[in-house]
Amino acid sequence: MFLLIIMTSIAILLFAYAIYKNHMHTKFAAEITQNLHQSQANELALQEKLTSLQQQLSSAIQDPVTELLGWQLFEDRLRHCIKASERSQVPMGVLFVDIKQFKMINEALGYEAGDQVLRMLAKRLQSSVRQVDSVSRYNKDIFVILLSQLSKPEMAAIVAQRILQAMIQPVEINQQEMYLNISIGIATYPQDAQNADELLRRVDEALQMAKTNNKQMYQFYQENFNKINQREFILNTALAQSAVYEQFAIYYQPIKDENNQTIFCMDALLYWHHPELGVIKPAELYRCAAAQNKLNDISLWILRHACRHFLQWRSVGFTPVYLGVPLLLKQLGSSHFIYQISQVLQEIAFNPEHILFEMKEQSDHLSFDVLEKAFNMLEYLNVKLAIEEFGANDFSLRYLKNFHVHFLKLDASFASELETNVNVPTLIASLVYLAKNMSMQLIVPGLESTSQINTLKNLGCSLMQGEAVFPLLSAKEVMEKMAVQA
DSSP states (O other): OHHHHHHHHHHHHHHHHHHHHHHHHHHHHHHHHHHHHHHHHHHHHHHHHHHHHHHHHHHHHBOTTTOOBOHHHHHHHHHHHHHHHHHHTOOEEEEEEEETTHHHHHHHHOHHHHHHHHHHHHHHHHHHSOTTOEEEEEETTEEEEEEOSOSSTTHHHHHHHHHHHHTSSOEEETTEEEOOOEEEEEEEETTTOSSHHHHHHHHHHHHHHHHHOTTOSEEEOOTTHHHHHHHHHHHHHHHTSGGGGGGEEEEEEEEEETTTTEEEEEEEEEEEEETTTEEEOHHHHHHHHHHTTOHHHHHHHHHHHHHHHHHHHHHTTOOOSEEEEEEEGGGGGOHHHHHHHHHHHHHHTOOGGGEEEEEEOOSSOOOHHHHHHHHHHHHHHTOEEEEEEETSSSHHHHHTTTSOOSEEEEOTHHHHTTTTOTHHHHHHHHHHHHHHHTTOEEEEOOOOSHHHHHHHHHTTOOEEOSTTTOOOEEHHHIIIIIHHHO
16 A cells, blocks of 8 residues: 555656646747747847938938938038138038929829929039039928039029029929929028038028018028018017907008099008007018918908998098909919908998909919919909009910900009100000000009109000009098098
């Protein structure tokens, strides 16, 4: 019996040892498998890190999209160029080149098309600079050019003009031709900055100024730019507040019919009486409003208040034919905005036939289809339309044959050169003939002397505007002076 117990115990111990040995083998195998997986994961992570470092190194040497000089290598060249300029006392410069409509290209045609545009622009930039200069991509659609060894800072403008010349030819993307509009900022060392970081800030500020100035494609850095920026910041901040409307005031510039000596139209002009910066004129106000996307709201505010003034005038016997209301052509891109115009007119019970919308074109053109729809909607409203600053842009030449307008309002430069440029009277006479044959009328603003008025009468003009015709009037002055005359 005792022997049986011993034998049973030995058997149990052997069985337990077998189980333990099997467990340890399984655990060891699991640990090996886990270590193997961890090793593979570490190897994969190491490979990804190595690939990332290779990409970073490659990007530092060469831009992956345009194959231009990589930014880090460009930055290194910039610092060396500044040191060389300091030793030789020969100035150097930096240009920023920005594609204005690049976001639209990406959204409309896709990012691959956008990359094609970047590559094409890169080639044109490289062909526009000297071999000693360097071109890189600073950020997305902004290119940077390093101009070394300038004989004088103004020489950078020659490069800018060469770049603009290279942009005249369209680029072809997906069998579509498009024209690239660019802005160029310029800063030079040591005139504008004392180190690389400061120079890059200065050229960026110059670029921002170039982008806000539609008539100037390139812009040198200006010392007072920070003051301009500060002014815009104050205006933009104030414009975002609802209380800003309390600071607005509408002034009126009469258009006189010199043939019958009557007031033909009262142009509404919005001025902003800012408590800190003083009187803000319409052009600056509209630019800030466009930046804040408040242009349509402000236009509706002008329309509503000016219409009420107009009805008040007529109630006391002052009866101009039209109320002139300014619009930027790009505002017509919103069908909802045109609908809101009709709502305001209905709300005030104002006859649309007395409204004369004076439309001014800006650099960002609307498509033909959008304009056609907008003009049809305005024609349905039965309002009158005028082209503002006729002769200063190409809107009339491109669309006048397709869209019916009622008035052509000349650019003020015609009046200022009427007596100094022998070609201007002949040109105005031709425009009078053009307007008459297209069932339109010509309006000449900016008149400052009686002799100008008499000259225009002899040329067949009758609708005139300016200080020599009638001064700018507040709404109160209109009631005091015009109502008495009526």
